[in-house]
Amino acid sequence: MIEVDNLTKxxxxxxxxKGISLAVEKGRVVSLIGASGSGKSTLLQCINGxxxxxxxxxxxxxxxxxxxxTDLNKLRQKIGIVFQQYNAFPHLxxxxxxxxxxxxxxxxxxxxxxxxxxxxxxxxxxDSKANAYxxxxxxxxxxxLALARALAMQPRYLLLDEITSxxxxxxxxxxxxxxxxxxxxGMTMLIVTHEIRFxxxxxxxxxxxxxxxxxxxxxPEQVIGKPQNDLTKLFLAAVK
Amino acid sequence: MNDxxxxxGVVWRAFPALMSxxxxxxxxxxxxxxxxxxxxxxxxxxxxxxxxxFAVGSGWxxxxxxxxxxxxxxxxxxxxxxxxxxxxxxxxxxLALTFNxxxxxxxxxxxxxxxxxxxQSSAARSLGMTRAQTFIRIIFPQALAFAWFPITNTVMVAxxxxxxxxxxxLQELSGTAAFESSKxxxxxxxxxxxxxxxxxxxxxxxxxxxxxxxxxSRNPAR
Numbered sequence: 001m002i003e004v005d006n007l008t009k010x011x012x013x014x015x016x017x018k019g020i021s022l023a024v025e026k027g028r029v030v031s032l033i034g035a036s037g038s039g040k041s042t043l044l045q046c047i048n049g050x051x052x053x054x055x056x057x058x059x060x061x062x063x064x065x066x067x068x069x070t071d072l073n074k075l076r077q078k079i080g081i082v083f084q085q086y087n088a089f090p091h092l093x094x095x096x097x098x099x100x101x102x103x104x105x106x107x108x109x110x111x112x113x114x115x116x117x118x119x120x121x122x123x124x125x126x127d128s129k130a131n132a133y134x135x136x137x138x139x140x141x142x143x144x145l146a147l148a149r150a151l152a153m154q155p156r157y158l159l160l161d162e163i164t165s166x167x168x169x170x171x172x173x174x175x176x177x178x179x180x181x182x183x184x185x186g187m188t189m190l191i192v193t194h195e196i197r198f199x200x201x202x203x204x205x206x207x208x209x210x211x212x213x214x215x216x217x218x219x220p221e222q223v224i225g226k227p228q229n230d231l232t233k234l235f236l237a238a239v240k
Numbered sequence: 241m242n243d244x245x246x247x248x249g250v251v252w253r254a255f256p257a258l259m260s261x262x263x264x265x266x267x268x269x270x271x272x273x274x275x276x277x278x279x280x281x282x283x284x285x286x287x288x289x290x291x292x293x294f295a296v297g298s299g300w301x302x303x304x305x306x307x308x309x310x311x312x313x314x315x316x317x318x319x320x321x322x323x324x325x326x327x328x329x330x331x332x333x334x335l336a337l338t339f340n341x342x343x344x345x346x347x348x349x350x351x352x353x354x355x356x357x358x359x360q361s362s363a364a365r366s367l368g369m370t371r372a373q374t375f376i377r378i379i380f381p382q383a384l385a386f387a388w389f390p391i392t393n394t395v396m397v398a399x400x401x402x403x404x405x406x407x408x409x410l411q412e413l414s415g416t417a418a419f420e421s422s423k424x425x426x427x428x429x430x431x432x433x434x435x436x437x438x439x440x441x442x443x444x445x446x447x448x449x450x451x452x453x454x455x456x457s458r459n460p461a462r
Contacts, residue, residue: 048366077368087363091381091457100377101367146363153367 001025002047002157002190007056009039009046016042018212019056024190026156029183031191031199031220034209035235040192041084044159047190048081060157077105080150081159084166086142088134094121094145095130098152105153120148124178140171147178158182160191196239200224208232244428251429254420261416262437268412269399269445272334276341276398281380283346284353297346304343309401312336317408333405333412337398344394352387353379385457392449396442403438413437 002024009017016039024030032040045051047058049065049072058065063075089097098117102108108116121127124144134142143163150158160179164172176198182189183202193199199206199220206223208216208231216229227233251258286297304312316339317332327335356379364374406415413434421430 045362050362050366073365073368073370076366079366081366083359083363085359087357087359089360089363089378091385101364101369104373104377105368149367 001059001061002188003057003059004043004047005057005059007043007046007053007058009042009051009053016212017046017053020212020214022207022214022217024157024188026188027186028204029189029191029202030205030207031193031203032207032209033193033196033199033224033235038209039212040209041161044081044161044190044192047159048076048079050081073105077153078155079157079159080153080155081161082143082146082150082163084162086134086139086146086166088137088142088145088149090134093131093133094126094137094148097134097145098149101149102152116152117148120152121145123151123181124148125174138171139167140174143167143171143175144178147175147182151182156188158187158189160189160193162192162194164193164195194239196224196236208235210235246429247424247426248429248433250420250424250426251433254416254430257416257420258413258434258437261411261413262441264411265399265402265413266441268330268334268337268402268405268410269395272337272341272402273345273395273398275334275338276345279338279342280345280349283342284349285375287346287350288353300339301343301346304340305347309336309340310404310407312340313404313408329405329408329410332408333402333410337402337405340401341394341398344397345391348387348390348394349383351390352383352385355386356382381456385453388449388453388456392446395445395449399441399445400438413441 002022004020004022007017007020008015020039020043022030022043032043034040042051046053047060047065049070053066056066060075060079063070065072065075089100092100095114095117098120099113102116103110103113118127118130121130124147126141126144126148129137129141129145134145137145146163164175167175172195176195179189179191179202191199191203203220205218206220207214208223208227208229210231216223216227216232223232224236227236283297283300286293287301289297313333313336316327316336317329320327320332360378360382361374364378365371369377402412403414405412406418409415411419417430417434421427
């Protein structure tokens, strides 16, 4: 379970997160929607310990992320994250991209790591691309590669940071299909997205962000279907 | 000047000596580059840190790049004797060139390291890699490819700089040419041929660099 409690994050004097509280239970899919700059992506970076926070707490399975005694490298193995810009390692083949972390972080023997990578690539429809370099893959393929790379660490949670925003419209569906598949597999996901229809379809809960706060939280039928908050209404009207 | 008759025979007879001089030039270039590189990596990292490490790294780079290589060789050969350290001309030249190369190489690397997108580091860390693993597996290989041709440039300058070893009596290519030409006073001929040999050696190094680049950058898009 991911528990965020009264979290404050500042970049200098700019307060990006103003007392965020949010819980993601195991097996659930929660989407974060809202305008760019409202703090959604920052929250994901904080949960992963990539960004330090100033106040409040983040707990993942009871381990506090923002505690200097926490071994973040170990904790991060539990939390996969995929970014908007794919961030494939350009100097490694698709197979090496996926196999590297299981091998050097988890200490899997080379053969086992490669077998695991083949399996994950196949899972995301990239079996024929194992020896291709990221530059030889389309955006959609690179993003599926990033998913395979994150999943190869067998994380308990997956954080997805606008993973379709940089894609050609024609490539968005193949990545969304991958997420539908992950949901079926029971993966716990926290999704930052601008695909409102998709968020409504896949989420158990939706949080609407505005200027560093969660303005509305609840099941998608409520937050997206019958929003109560004026800001939520305004945002949804603008993106429809 | 118009009556000058070129005589190439003396150069030809001294050719084996010039060749062994060229071999020494290559040797000292390779050694000073290899040692310089080993020092340049931590120097580049120190320059990105803070406090004492930054000061030491920056001091090295600033002195190395902003004083003449000739001066650095003099310091190694004559200057250190004030501290009771007597180095042979070979060791003094090697030391000074290593010092000089390390400072240029670290700047080549520092620029390349900072041109690797910061998201590469986030991606690696989010998979649980340590800072060291991230640097060694993800950042450094990409930075090395970016820095490859600037480094090649540094290698070629270092090779030409090794000719300064002659001022402390090192019998590398230039030193040999000076010594051999002084026997016959056929300076023009000797230095014309010597320049040609430098040219060939430089081209050879450039060729090696291309071969090396194909090896390190397996990514076909580069």
